[in-house]
Amino acid sequence: MSKIIPKSFDDIDIGDEIGPVTKVPTSEVVIRYAKAARITDQRFIDPERARQTGFSQPIVPGPLNATFLAQIVIDHFPGWRLKNFQVSFRTPVKHGDTLNLWGNVTEKSGDETDGSATIHCDVVVENQHGDRAIVGTVILGPRRRAL
Amino acid sequence: MIKLEPDMLNKEVPLGEFAVTADDIREFAEAVGDLNPLYLDMEAARQEGYPTVIAPPTFCMHIRGQRLLPEVIVEPGFTTLHAGQEFEYYDEIYAGQTYSAFGKLVEVYEKTGRSGPLGVIVREMSVKDATGKTVVVLRERQMVRSPEKKI
Numbered sequence: 001m002s003k004i005i006p007k008s009f010d011d012i013d014i015g016d017e018i019g020p021v022t023k024v025p026t027s028e029v030v031i032r033y034a035k036a037a038r039i040t041d042q043r044f045i046d047p048e049r050a051r052q053t054g055f056s057q058p059i060v061p062g063p064l065n066a067t068f069l070a071q072i073v074i075d076h077f078p079g080w081r082l083k084n085f086q087v088s089f090r091t092p093v094k095h096g097d098t099l100n101l102w103g104n105v106t107e108k109s110g111d112e113t114d115g116s117a118t119i120h121c122d123v124v125v126e127n128q129h130g131d132r133a134i135v136g137t138v139i140l141g142p143r144r145r146a147l
Numbered sequence: 148m149i150k151l152e153p154d155m156l157n158k159e160v161p162l163g164e165f166a167v168t169a170d171d172i173r174e175f176a177e178a179v180g181d182l183n184p185l186y187l188d189m190e191a192a193r194q195e196g197y198p199t200v201i202a203p204p205t206f207c208m209h210i211r212g213q214r215l216l217p218e219v220i221v222e223p224g225f226t227t228l229h230a231g232q233e234f235e236y237y238d239e240i241y242a243g244q245t246y247s248a249f250g251k252l253v254e255v256y257e258k259t260g261r262s263g264p265l266g267v268i269v270r271e272m273s274v275k276d277a278t279g280k281t282v283v284v285l286r287e288r289q290m291v292r293s294p295e296k297k298i
Contacts, residue, residue, distance in 0.1 A: 143196075
């Protein structure tokens with residue numbers, strides 16, 4: 001097993017890009033997520049229930065799309081962890097939509113040596129029509145080792 | 148549109164205790180296609196200084212499930228929609244630990260938007276470890292609107 005090489009604070013600059021990464025939340029992905037997240041709301045799966053609640057078809061739970069965003073940020077910054085993660089859901093995502101996820105570093109502060117280093121990022125999920133489904137912000141700090 | 152008992156605001160409600168297993172974490176990570184070894188591989192987690200596998204950042208959604216508590220009564224003819232979420236992290240969630248969750252209604256209000264009247268419900272769920280230390284706070288914003296406007 002290869003050890004995870006942390007991304008150095010010095011190697012992170014304002015403006016650095018995260019992604020883009022493409023995700024396609026199919027119906028199968030939504031069903032698996034609903035089971036893992038213990039979601040029982042059928043509007044995410046059942047077309048009739050979706051119509052009754054104002055959607056033309058079942059939608060992807062917003063937290064699943066947010067999960068994709070958290071994943072691309074963590075993957076981009078090995079050795080770092082989320083301290084704060086905020087998202088606004090702007091446009092519902094339909095099953096099978098092609099999502100482009102990306103972000104960029106907007107701010108860095110503190111010092112890596114005393115654990116006070118933080119990285120701030122803006123993050124976006126856009127569908128295949130160019131509509132922004134999610135916009136958000138992330139603050140990361142160095143992983144605190146539980147030794 | 149929204150019916151609310153006035154003493155419900157900012158009243159913390161216990162949601163129960165939740166034992167988190169490595170299998171729970173694996174199920175969640177695999178469901179979202181996140182195969183980070185810190186979530187799946189005990190040895191990889193130990194190499195990073197963790198005593199066991201840790202959970203992905205949004206794993207608290209597994210704890211939340213459908214516990215949209217405290218309950219708020221939405222009048223017939225209206226439906227709810229996730230408008231946003233915020234996660235505040237203070238520690239990792241570890242496999243093999245038992246956590247307690249507490250729910251709180253933070254804010255409820257109604258306003259008129261571009262597409263007509265809508266309501267906003269803000270809830271908070273705190274997840275605490277066995278020592279009572281807060282591990283993560285999840286804040287959710289829900290919008291209440293008429294289902295007549297198809298999306």
